[in-house]
Amino acid sequence: MKFAQLNDQTILLTPATYNRIAAWRSEGDHLRCPACQAPLRLMAGISFEPYFAHPENSECAWKELDQPPDEWLAAASAEAAAAVESEEEAVKIGSFRLPKKRAITDTDSTPPADPPLYRKRLVPKQTIQHLSEKQAEPLHPAQKQAVLTTEGPLLILAGAGSGKTRVMTARTAYLIRDRGVDPRTIMVVTFTTKAAEEIKQRIGQQLPARQARELVAGTFHSIFYRMLLHHQPERWEQGRLLKKDWQKWRLLRETGALAGHEELLALKEGEVEEALGVISRWKNEYLLPHEMIERDLKSEVEKHAQQLYPLYEAAKRKHGWFDFDDMLIGCYELLREHEAIRTRYQERIRYVMIDEFQDINRIQYETVKLLAAPQNNLCVIGDDDQSIYGFRGSDPQYILGFTADFPDAQTITLEVNYRSRSSIVGLGYSLIGNNRTRWNKACKTFHQEEGETYLFYPDDEEEQASRIVDEITHQLKLGASCGEFAILYRTHESARPILERLTEARIPFHFTQEEESFYDRQTVRWVLGYLRLSLHHDDSAALKEILPTLYISQETWNTLRSQAILDDVPILHVLPKLPQWKVYQRKHLQKVVDILTECRNCTPVQALELIYEDCRLREYLKKRRKERSDTAHERGSDELQQLLAAAKRHATVEAFLRHMEDMSQKEKEWRKQQPLSGEAVHVLSIHRAKGLEFDHVFLPDLVEGALPHEYALDEVRKRGWSALEEERRLLYVAITRARHTLSIGIPQERFGRKTRPSRFVAEMGR
Template sequence: MKIAQLDDQVILLTPETYPRIPAWRLAARQGKVRCPVCGSHLSLMAGISADPRFLHPADSDCACKGSDDAVHERLAASPELAAAVAAAADPAPRDANPRQANAATVEEEDGESVRVGSFRLPKQRTIGGSSVTPAPKPPLFRKRLMPKTRIQHLAEQQNEPLHPRQQQAVTTTDGPLLILAGAGSGKTRVMTARTAHLIRDKGVPPRQIMVVTFTTKAADEIRQRLARQLPREQARELIAGTFHGIFYRMLLYHQPERWDQRRLLKKDWQKWRLLRESGLLASHPELLGQKEQDVLDAFGVISRWKNEYLLPGQSVSQEAANDAERQAHELYPLYEQAKRTLGWFDFDDMLIGCYEMLRDDAEILRRYQERITHVMIDEFQDINRIQYETVKLLAAPQNNLCVIGDDDQSIYGFRGSDPQYILGFTRDYPQAQTITLEVNYRSRSAIVGLGYSLIGHNRARWKKDCLSFHSEEGETYLFEPDDEEEQASRIVDEISHRIEQGTPPGECAILYRTSESARPILERLSEAGIPFHYTQEEDSFYQRQAVRWTLGYLRLAQDPDDAEALREILPTLYISQEMWNAVRSQAILEDLPILHVLPRLPQWKVYQRKHLQTVTDILAACRECPPAQALELIYEDGRLRDYLKKRAKDRDDGRERWSDELQQLLAAARRHATVAEFLHHVERMAEQEKEWRHARPLPKEGVHVLSIHRAKGLEFDHVFLPDLVEGALPHEYALDAVRKGESSALEEERRLLYVAITRARHSVAVGIPRERFGRKTRPSRFIAEMGG
């Protein structure tokens, strides 16, 4: 239904009133929105594909449930209600800021400011921002995002298991072959059929065929498919696995004493611990004082250099482009020495070790070249130099080397992969044949068109024709929510709508560029009771230091005798831990809340006492404020923002992550009426985050929330892409590179979005929040490139 009652007003969902949805959604959560006929509480459902509507509780038997007919009958009988609806339908001026429907009560007002307690804020000030400008035009609720290039669908849909191009790829088995397999083109089917053809029709023993896949799961899938086409023992004899898996088995066979798996360093923190405990840093005290995250970033650089086969002596010639590379120059030789001395190795050493063993031992190389007559490499666009050089050794001299991939899906540059290897394959093997699998069997035609329109802007790529197997256009939406919180609400409402229509939750996926996009989405899914799959890749949001300090202030506002909360925020007040006992003892002696005692200690200097008294007064005022207003007082008048800025500067930390975290907290706080309610929400989310780490719903029973990188190779019916704004996708680091005249990083970002779009079968929804982390946004340049 479109009509509801908020307090004593009738509200009406029309395109003119859609900008008020965030405020009405909040009011509905607080039980303030009711049915004008039966008086029951209503919820507001505002997704993407369907028009917004008010919903009765599931157990309601109201006559107007699911329809406005009963409301219209009452309108006919009630002139007063009819007049109220007419007034609601009149597009009167909007509130200057709908999100402030929950703003603090104004106790005192003058021409320029309002007073909350004893603290003055600029009049109509946007929380976390500057003064409000004239209201912009209403944001776009949704529109169909139509591709710039329309894709034709396959004219003749044959009943044959393989399309002619696929059949050609299967039967071309001699010499080097490049198969350009676009997204959804059935490459796994081709790889399986090609392997079966070699064994069954060409008589090649399976133990002479090596199939290298990007993941163990992909290798298992090929074996399982083969087992349905061939005798099971033949499927088992196939050499199939990842580069690391296959190369490690070779090393373990020839050099077991050197490659004991118990000596494997799997994590970067293990590498750092080994180096610290080796004693080699004794003459480099400056390295011991580095922040752990900076060291871990440097180990990522070292891994990339090793994949490019840049050994310590060679990497020195590489000019450092950033702090991580400068740190890596110092750590790399020390790390390699520590491993050699103590007998450890890492995953990158497996690749280098296998390459050097084959390169340096002619007899071992000859045995493998005679044993392996056919090599097939999946996801060739993600190969790195050391892997490629090893493959070339193994495939010679027959060079029955088939590489399958899509240069448009090369997205692992940070691991050392380089699309130049697939782009240059025919240069390395001039006699190579090239076959393009141009039919997308996965996605509807409009989705294929969006991806094709976008990726065509990259210059470093193979040009390909593209067809869609499906004649249906599919659904492609663009929507503009107010901010990241409303974006999350819209996405989760849409998922609820899809589930109501019969879509399994596991056929919905939310793909983000960076993990900062995940928090509000996970919270909305939890509130809606929708199960989800999520792999925690870093610390919980509510456990990050800046967030914990901020929440400590709010807890003290609620309970001035919360000793743990005060102890948490001591560093932000420039109070040493040694003073903690004095503060606590004074509180016990005077039998006063610990916060009230804080400014009264005689040890303080005048300026300290004044600031501590100010903080105490602020927290007293915060007790009655809405949580967003309370946070603004803490950030500004309590000078928490100044402290965090100084702390980042002292640590020479150029990243503004702490600022984004404060803004995220503000955005979350706006959805709650009181500080107590907000803190309760935080506690509940913190507890649920512990469950997220261990929850494992069945694949079809949980929505997938994951990074685009992790989504590579997967597919879903419905895909949601939040935060398509400049600085998020494309990422800020790519924009910095563009400003310096470099385009490769931007091209990889474009490939990343192409991968995200082409995960979808039936629908794609793109979100462009008008604000993100409290800052105005600009739509991603990729939007205009792919559609309109």
């Protein structure tokens, strides 16, 4: 159904009115069927034209119509034409002008010259050749060649979806079964425990269980740690492992390691964690404390890391602790410095195979080279186009320079993508071809089907989330299952509205929260505190929450509370009346009271604007950001804008607060619940999605500043390109997770600011 009744007027879904979808969606129960008066739901997804949906089991005769009957439409049009739209009036509260709410109708049937963008197909710039001959054999020629090449160094360039796990499994089985190699002399290294278990499981299906168990397979950390425990058990006792950053910070504080370093003691926990992350990256690059002391470092985070590094290492040595990075360094130094031990392992390990080689770091690579020598039966398999862990010290230069380190190495390219349909493969390769530093690879697609690749243009991040969930809902009704869908985001800020819409639609989802809850962030708590006070002037907890934003110390809290009890008035009313205030303070505090009194009669958006500007919350955050360097305060402005975007969907402050409290509670449930065993939509970061695949993939927020991220754009402005190339690889990974469909969101506003489509859109398609 393409029409509905809203406030006694008719609205029509046409390209000329698509720009009103977000506003109409917010009307909720006010959307009615003109014939049966049933409430309608506005469905505006991606792959289909928007429509109004009747409740299930409705028998309304009009529900399949695109246009109402002519006689009814004529009467409605005449009524609409007779109405005279009044000029917009305004009410002034404080210094902020509040527009009166206007009816959302469309009486002008003339479409604009350029109808608002709703969606369009994205056609890849590069056409990908289909595999001409599909053989019945389980391996195509390049895969078979990789399996049979067992001696000497070998580089296998395995593009996305090219069957690298199948090749690794077949190659290992071939060595054991056909070449008679003892499985105890084969080492298979993966980057995740899950990948190692998958390879063991697959090998166990092809070989006797005993042989599969004897294979040396695992992550770098697990294999290297077993070696350390065997040779130096007293030094590497598992109970002495520092697993979390807070444990490292506690070690530094409680052992007195920072005594005499007042500037380090003054650091916030977030600043310390950032510095520890930098130290970890240096250790993975085998940059030791004495090497970093003389470095000229520019960023504050690196300067903090430079100071902390020797103190942290000394504290660990003194008290017998170690971290994950120490395992890698310890194993490398064990092999390098003890010739007998190194020779023993070199004679034991005859074949080494490394998965995801593009993600290797220096200390891992140097250790592997020691283990593989002198036979150098070293097989590395990976894709330089999927190197996305630079923040952990990974560097694609190791896979790019492998043939320089091993001049006699053979190179085999697995060029057939078995996963994705042709248009998705074409977009990925059109994009990644813009990187300057990469191996050039031929590419073919196994599938003849083109697949569906869309760009869609929602108003903002809230409408973007609604459209994604509408699309999933629509596809579920057509027979799809929840587990076929994945929503992949670049930064966690993109996830919040999506999770809220999924929750409201009661669609099950998998989500792993890695950051502090949005609803628990300090800026959000301050804003919600103001709103709660506007409804309940005696909400003492809310007032106590916002005191810092009014430059009032917590010591004044007891005075405020006592005075409110003595005067028997709401605690907010006492705020401007304390005798110690100077004239300008008293005037501002009285203004805050007046504004909060008026806010209860405002829409949530109007109330937030008053709080941000007239109550000077935005000004307070700007000042705080200048005084502090930690990233938590850098994002405060974005959090204000996210709240504004979320508030648009609610008619009253009370409804908005109720929504926020409900979402906060539900998020606590998300954190506690175990991963769902049944079918569920996958909501995860692009980094976490690497190695996975889904039938239908949504990529929200493909705009400048989000992907590519702002930090990469900063580097470009300084004439650097490496960060931008990693962002391009990140998007390539995201695209190539999709099997059948790919939907890319380009919100016209994000965090209240106009956006520009990501430069990557023009690079990959037309």
